[in-house]
Amino acid sequence: TIVALLEQHFANGSLLKGKKVLVTAGPTREKLDPVRFFSNHSTGKMGYAIAEAAFAFGADVTLISGPTSLPDPHGVKTIRIESAQEMYEEVMNYFHDSDIVIKTAAVADYRPKYVAKDKIKKQPGDYTIVMERTVDILKALGEQKTKQFLVGFAAETNDVERYAKNKLESKNADMIVANNVVQAGAGFGTDTNIVTLFKRDGSKKELPLLPKSEVAKEILLEICRELEAIV
Amino acid sequence: TIVALLEQHFANGSLLKGKKVLVTAGPTREKLDPVRFFSNHSTGKMGYAIAEAAFAFGADVTLISGPTSLPDPHGVKTIRIESAQEMYEEVMNYFHDSDIVIKTAAVADYRPKYVAKDKIKKQPGDYTIVMERTVDILKALGEQKTKQFLVGFAAETNDVERYAKNKLESKNADMIVANNVVQAGAGFGTDTNIVTLFKRDGSKKELPLLPKSEVAKEILLEICRELEAIV
Numbered sequence: 001t002i003v004a005l006l007e008q009h010f011a012n013g014s015l016l017k018g019k020k021v022l023v024t025a026g027p028t029r030e031k032l033d034p035v036r037f038f039s040n041h042s043t044g045k046m047g048y049a050i051a052e053a054a055f056a057f058g059a060d061v062t063l064i065s066g067p068t069s070l071p072d073p074h075g076v077k078t079i080r081i082e083s084a085q086e087m088y089e090e091v092m093n094y095f096h097d098s099d100i101v102i103k104t105a106a107v108a109d110y111r112p113k114y115v116a117k118d119k120i121k122k123q124p125g126d127y128t129i130v131m132e133r134t135v136d137i138l139k140a141l142g143e144q145k146t147k148q149f150l151v152g153f154a155a156e157t158n159d160v161e162r163y164a165k166n167k168l169e170s171k172n173a174d175m176i177v178a179n180n181v182v183q184a185g186a187g188f189g190t191d192t193n194i195v196t197l198f199k200r201d202g203s204k205k206e207l208p209l210l211p212k213s214e215v216a217k218e219i220l221l222e223i224c225r226e227l228e229a230i231v
Numbered sequence: 232t233i234v235a236l237l238e239q240h241f242a243n244g245s246l247l248k249g250k251k252v253l254v255t256a257g258p259t260r261e262k263l264d265p266v267r268f269f270s271n272h273s274t275g276k277m278g279y280a281i282a283e284a285a286f287a288f289g290a291d292v293t294l295i296s297g298p299t300s301l302p303d304p305h306g307v308k309t310i311r312i313e314s315a316q317e318m319y320e321e322v323m324n325y326f327h328d329s330d331i332v333i334k335t336a337a338v339a340d341y342r343p344k345y346v347a348k349d350k351i352k353k354q355p356g357d358y359t360i361v362m363e364r365t366v367d368i369l370k371a372l373g374e375q376k377t378k379q380f381l382v383g384f385a386a387e388t389n390d391v392e393r394y395a396k397n398k399l400e401s402k403n404a405d406m407i408v409a410n411n412v413v414q415a416g417a418g419f420g421t422d423t424n425i426v427t428l429f430k431r432d433g434s435k436k437e438l439p440l441l442p443k444s445e446v447a448k449e450i451l452l453e454i455c456r457e458l459e460a461i462v
Contacts, residue, residue, distance in 0.1 A: 034388045034413055035271045035337070038263075069300035106266070109353040119388040119412075122340040122364065129360045133353065157265045157350040181350075182265055 015224055016059035022098040023051040023076075024091060024137075026066030028084045030111035032129065033120045040106045041181075041188035044068035046153075046212050047104035051076045053216035057224075059100075064090045066105055084108045084134035091137055095148065100223060101141060102151040104177075106188075108134055142172030149227060151219070154178040155187065164198045174226065175199055177219060185209045197222055246455050247290035253329040254282045254307075255322060255368075257297030259315045261342035263360065264351045271337045272412075272419035275299035277384075277443050278335035282307045284447035288455075290331075295321045297336055315339045315365035322368055326379065331454060332372060333382040335408075337419075339365055373403030380458060382450070385409040386418065395429045405457065406430055408450060416440045428453055 025047020029037040048070050051063040055075040062077045064087060072078035081087050084107045095101060110131040138152045152173045154164045157180065164178035176198045181187030186194040186209075193215045197205040207218055256278020260268040279301050282294040286306040293308045295318060303309035312318050315338045326332060341362040369383045383404045385395045388411065395409035407429045412418030417425040417440075424446045428436040438449055 032269075035386065035419070036339075037270060037272070039268060039270055040266045041268070108267075110358070113357060119386075121394075124364070126344060126361055126363050127341070129362060130357055131360060132357050133355070155266060155350075163352075188266070 013056055013058045016054060016057035016100075016220070019059045019099040020097055021051075021054040021059040021061045022064070022091070022094050022101045023047050023054065023061065024064045024087065024103045024105035024107075025051070026068040027106050028066045028087055028108045028134075029082050030084065030108045030134070031115050032112045033116035033118065035119050038108060038111065039067075040108065042066070042106035042155075043189045044070050045189070045191065046193060046215070047102075048073055049212040049216035050102055050104060050219060051078075053213065053220050054100075054102075057220055062094050062098075064094070064105070066107075084111060084137075088135045088137050088140070091141070095141060095144070096146075098148055100149045100151070100227075101145075102219070102223075103138055103141075104153050106153075106155060107137055110134060136171075138167075138171045138173065145172070149174050149223060151175045151177060151223065155181045157182045161196070161198075161204075164196070168198050168200065175223065195219075199226070244287055244289045247285060247288035247331075247451070250290045250330040251328055252282075252285040252290040252292045253295070253322070253325050253332045254278050254285065254292065255295045255318065255334045255336035255338075256282070257299040258337050259297045259318055259339045259365075260313050261315065261339045261365070262346050263343045264347035264349065266350050269339060269342065270298075271339065273297070273337035273386075274420045275301050276420070276422065277424060277446070278333075279304055280443040280447040281333055281335060281450060282309075284444065284451050285331075285333075288451055293325050293329075295325070295336070297338075315342060315368075319366045319368050319371070322372070326372060326375070327377075329379055331380045331382070331458075332376075333450070333454075334369055334372075335384045337384075337386060338368055341365060367402075369398075369402045369404065376403070380405050380454060382406045382408060382454065386412045388413045391427070392429075392435075395427070399429050399431065406454065426450075430457070 026044035027040045027042040029039045031037050052073045054061045064079045113130040113132040150173045156163050160178050160180045164176045168176045177195050179186045179195045185192045194209050257275035258271045258273040260270045262268050282292050283304045285292045295310045344361040344363040381404045387394050391409050391411045395407045399407045408426050410417045410426045416423045425440050
């Protein structure tokens, strides 16, 4: 059976042998001054699980990670960055050589337009921060891709399917892994996730509540099916 | 000698026996929407080191901590909070019963005035975030203190002494521990620190580069000297 074939492939860890897999993970931090920044609740667990699973599948794995408290995964080349701009630059260093790119990182969409050199002292009353857009890394990759199988993540709090399908098209991605980050058992910081995979043929595959390590394997198996057309 | 006396006190861990010590540590996170927040680079190491040292000195220690990746210190009642407002409420629950209050936490001075219920979708162009002041916890404690010995921290990037002395007066604190967070070996995330203690009599005490565990002991010894007038 297909399952047995996959189990066998997985057992000997050859399913992604010879493939270069690029994974991004964690949040980014966008400085406002030397001590303050904008960030988000991503902990990097989903991306690290994918990097580990890809290594177990035999791939040559590079992980580009924002600030997390997780150790570098065994066998994975891990590069640490802080900001969206640094993430963009490191991803571009590895993109063209990659076969599969899986962007789990929760990269900031906006950053403070003006970064103060010294710590901003508090004053009475309100103040406003002007935010500017960061580079859209997934979009840039979708425009430049040649052989790469490009997977994006969509962490949403509402209208998950609509945003995911829109992202698949507008970013020229090959797959979007979507989750509702306010659903119990899914999203940031948890050890489990509930995701739906959206593909370019319009189909979707809903996965049940699973440990992130299992979600990682299912995503990689689905990518393998797409690449090899073994199903 | 005084040092021998202190060593002896410290050795038997009785220097703060019977004292209730309240320590705050770590950053706070101020939500912009369900996934994004403002924060700062505090890792909680200095505060956790003080809580551990106070426990070793025989005190009854409560630690109120923002999000950190550090485990709860052994023997210390640890309460986890996220926002400046939650920090304020928990500190107030413990303040009146405390003998010594050491505020190492890097509590946000500002928070987004409007918190979005759903994740804010990105749009082309800039946008502005209106920030409002959070409650000034140190100031509130300075106004309400009775028996408490109140210690504040000043993490500055410039004009450290001026800001520290001003903070001592304006917050009615008994001691300000100041450091320049951009100095090598000091500040956020490091395992060492370089601090100066400013006291109400106008005197200051500069400590050399030390592990945060040693800085913690020196701060507590200085508090003991002030409380007991043993020097």
